[in-house]
Amino acid sequence: MHSLHGFIAIEDVVREFEHGFNEGTPPPAKSIGLSQGFGLVPMTPQLRERLAEVTGEADTPHAEFSELTTSAMWVANMLSQVGKVAYIQSDSETGHDSAMVWEFGEVIFEPKQTLADAPSAVNEALKLLGVTVDSKADEFAELGLADHPSIEEWYKAALKHIGKVADL
Numbered sequence: 001m002h003s004l005h006g007f008i009a010i011e012d013v014v015r016e017f018e019h020g021f022n023e024g025t026p027p028p029a030k031s032i033g034l035s036q037g038f039g040l041v042p043m044t045p046q047l048r049e050r051l052a053e054v055t056g057e058a059d060t061p062h063a064e065f066s067e068l069t070t071s072a073m074w075v076a077n078m079l080s081q082v083g084k085v086a087y088i089q090s091d092s093e094t095g096h097d098s099a100m101v102w103e104f105g106e107v108i109f110e111p112k113q114t115l116a117d118a119p120s121a122v123n124e125a126l127k128l129l130g131v132t133v134d135s136k137a138d139e140f141a142e143l144g145l146a147d148h149p150s151i152e153e154w155y156k157a158a159l160k161h162i163g164k165v166a167d168l
Helices: 011-020 045-055 070-079 121-129 151-160
Strands: 003-010 038-042 085-091 096-103 106-114
Touching (some): 070 096, 096 121
Antiparallel strands (some): 003 038
């Protein structure tokens, strides 16, 4: 079982994201390295608040996503000037996957939601980022995105890289 929502991009882009929005303790934006040179920034409640504060944009979720807000979309749009940025949301309990991808300030993969019995929107987005499948069943598995069951566990794993542990 897993529940995951956050941004995935090449490590340079996620580090840019992390450095741009990390005021506070614990830091609201924390990246964790994935395979193939990608990284994940988990969308935590603290990050949502920080993005809305910094951008002045609404904290209203997009129709296809429970956590992707107007402010987060604005940030993804800006970061996509550096490299492709995907926002993914996957919940094994409901069987829903949602994804969206930006590049050069434009949406190149429109918001899409799929159910467990259809090809995964998340895997489509990850392919578009350049994730390749070598030994695992799909792109999601190849990046190890099922390694932690919740966004809180992903965030704690990311914080361990800097020697801090926090409760969400």
